[in-house]
Amino acid sequence: MEKYLEKAQELFIDYAPKVVTALAILIAGLFIINLIIRATKKVMTKQNVDITLQKFLTNLLSWTLKVLLIITVIAKLGIETTSFAAILASAGLAIGLALQGSLANFAGGALIMVFKPFKVGDFIEAQGVSGKVKEIQIFTTHLNTPQNRLVILPNGSLSNGNIINFTAENKLRVDLTFGVGYESDIKKTKQVLMEVLTSNSKVLKDPAPAVMVSELADSSVNFVVKAWTDVADYWDVHYETIENTKIALDKAGIDIPYPHSVEIQKQG
Numbered sequence: 001m002e003k004y005l006e007k008a009q010e011l012f013i014d015y016a017p018k019v020v021t022a023l024a025i026l027i028a029g030l031f032i033i034n035l036i037i038r039a040t041k042k043v044m045t046k047q048n049v050d051i052t053l054q055k056f057l058t059n060l061l062s063w064t065l066k067v068l069l070i071i072t073v074i075a076k077l078g079i080e081t082t083s084f085a086a087i088l089a090s091a092g093l094a095i096g097l098a099l100q101g102s103l104a105n106f107a108g109g110a111l112i113m114v115f116k117p118f119k120v121g122d123f124i125e126a127q128g129v130s131g132k133v134k135e136i137q138i139f140t141t142h143l144n145t146p147q148n149r150l151v152i153l154p155n156g157s158l159s160n161g162n163i164i165n166f167t168a169e170n171k172l173r174v175d176l177t178f179g180v181g182y183e184s185d186i187k188k189t190k191q192v193l194m195e196v197l198t199s200n201s202k203v204l205k206d207p208a209p210a211v212m213v214s215e216l217a218d219s220s221v222n223f224v225v226k227a228w229t230d231v232a233d234y235w236d237v238h239y240e241t242i243e244n245t246k247i248a249l250d251k252a253g254i255d256i257p258y259p260h261s262v263e264i265q266k267q268g
Contacts, residue, residue, distance in 0.1 A: 022076040029069040037062050049114065056106075056138050105139040108155035112136060122167040123231070127153050130164075171204065172234045174227045178245055179220030181255035186213060186221065192252045193225055196244045202233040220257045 037058050044054045113136065118124050122133045124143070129151050131143030141158055143151040166172060180189050190211045197209040207228045214224040225245075229237040249256055 018077050022073045025076055026069065026073050029072070030066075033062060033065045033069065036065065057110075104156035105154045108157070108159035109136070109138040109140075111159045112141070112155055113138075117163050118165050118168070122165055124166065125164040126158055127161055129153070130166075166234075167231050171228055171230055173207075174225075174229060174234065174237050174241060176225045176238070176241055176245075177214060177222050178225065178249075179217060179222045179257060180249065181257050182219075182221060184221065184254045188252065189221075189223060189249075189254055192248050192254065193223055193245060196241060196248050197225065197227050200227075200237060200240060200244070202229050202237050202240070204228040204230070 040061060041054060041058055044057070049057075112118075118133055120133050120136060124130065124133060129143065129145065131145040131149075131151055133141065134144045134150070135142040137155075139155055141153045141155055143153065145151060178193065190213075193211045194209065197203050197211070203209055204227075209225070209227040211226075212224050213221060215222040225241065227237055227241060246256070
């Protein structure tokens with residue numbers, strides 16, 4: 001028993017300073033990590049970084065620093081950390097390869113949140129679909145289509161593709177084309193079409209609406225109609241202009257050509 005007690009005393013004398021030092025490093029390290037995390041949060045808040053990205057980056061930074069702190073504490077206790085670091089590196093490489101697509105989506109989400117090509121509430125077109133941005137997550141972006149369908153787009157491909165943001169400039173132009181018969185008076189037709197636009201209170205006066213002859217087609221003279229409106233009124237102006245144009249052209253006696261078929265019967 002005395003021999004075991006002496007051995008325990010020797011071990012205590014040998015390891016007590018290391019344990020005390022390791023505990024001191026652990027406590028000081030955790031305190032410093034907290035300071036770094038708080039400072040990082042303040043910087044990202046001042047830079048208006050998205051709250052989702054803030055949480056993800058601060059958590060990632062916190063765990064990285066804590067792992068490094070644990071390795072330092074283990075090394076201070078005299079435990080060999082070379083193999084431990086090698087295992088961590090191998091695990092990190094394996095995880096990175098397995099999550100290659102997810103990491104690309106994370107990088108894409110970070111780029112979207114930092115550079116903000118669109119925000120929640122914007123109406124965009126990307127990856128062959130269009131809709132209102134419902135939510136921007138770190139890996140995916142959610143859109144609501146005009147048919148109220150939920151579309152989930154991976155941020156990796158979204159950030160690397162073309163994005164059309166219809167809401168960014170606060171106003172949109174409605175472009176429509178109408179055809180009238182060749183016997184119709186061009187000036188009168190332009191006047192009727194312009195009255196349709198100017199009588200609509202949702203059509204902006206600045207920039208001013210425009211009506212122009214765009215094409216002398218096979219069976220019609222085509223007029224292009226351009227009307228600026230607020231984003232929220234785009235579809236109202238679009239459909240109202242079509243309806244009101246038909247009513248106004250009919251009232252003015254201006255013909256809208258349509259395909260005719262002629263049936264020829266041969267009598268034997």
